[in-house]
Amino acid sequence: MNIKNTLRRKVLIALTAVMMVPFSNSMAASLSEMPSGAYDLDLTHASVLWKVSHLGFSTYIGRFENFDADLVLDTQDFTKSSVDVEIQVDSLETAFPFPEKEDFNKKLSMEWFKGGEFPTINFVSKKVSALAEDNTFTIEGDLTLMGNTHPVTLDAKLNxxxxxxxxxxxxxxxxxxxxxxxxxxxGLSNYAPNIGADVKVEIEGEFTMQAK
Structure with missing residues (x-):
């Protein structure tokens, strides 16, 4: 068997193994089979995106590259679960073209978000709803940005x-x-409302249980 066929065979075996893993989509009924406890964010499978209107002509998309989240999962009573998120402001990233890209990203993080004075964005959950039949739920909490804290509700889904x-x-x-x-x-009001005041934030995350 040549090297190419050997590699192809290994890839197929790996993919088959992944597809055979017992992922669950009946959520609420079988979540109790999962252990409760502290879970760590897997940064290789996580993202924080933000979207804002640019003069009404397009939706501008950016993201933060450096962030972390601590999840405490209660599988017996999902409403007792909680999450704490911290985002590093200076990790702001956009698709602005080179060579000005680095200067533009720094301008946004330091001048718009005042990253020198307020280096992190934090979200702390206060209330988690029960899982609905379609596996959706809400997370109510406090978002701290530029030294100001206000309540925010996340519409979430257990995937x-x-x-x-x-x-x-x-x-x-x-x-x-x-x-x-x-x-x-x-207080992040630069160029609003021409650059949209409303910002849509989309979050994806996988969590693995902390080693005991």
Whole structure:
């Protein structure tokens, strides 16, 4: 068997193994099979995107590259779960073209978000709703941006989970969440409303259980 065929065979075996992992989509009924406890964010499978109107002609999209989240999962009573998120402002990233890209990103993070004075954006959950039949739920909490704290509600979805990660062999759970905030409420009012005041934030995250 040549090298190419050997590699192809290994890839197929790996893909088959992943597809056979017992991911669950019946959520509420079987979530109790998962262990409760502290879970760490898997940054290789996570993202924080923001979207804002640019003069009404397009939706401008950016993201933050450096962030973390601590999840405390209660699988017996999902409403007792909680999440704490911290985003590093200086990790702001856009698709602005080179060579001005670095200067533009720095201008946004330092001048718009005042990253020198307020280096982090924080979200702390206060209330988590029960899972609905379609696996959706809400997360109510406080968002702190530029030194100002205001309540925010995330519309979230439990995407799936497994008691054994296909490679790490630890419990794994994945979520999506979205919210829209009026950035001017936090004092981030540059060029509003021409550059949209409403900012849509989309979050994706996979979490693995902390090693004991």
């Amino acid at each position: 799936g989970f497994t008691p054994s990660h296909p490679f790490k062999k630890v419990p794994l759970i994945g979520f999506s969440a979205v919210t829209t905030i009026d950035r001017t409420v936090w």
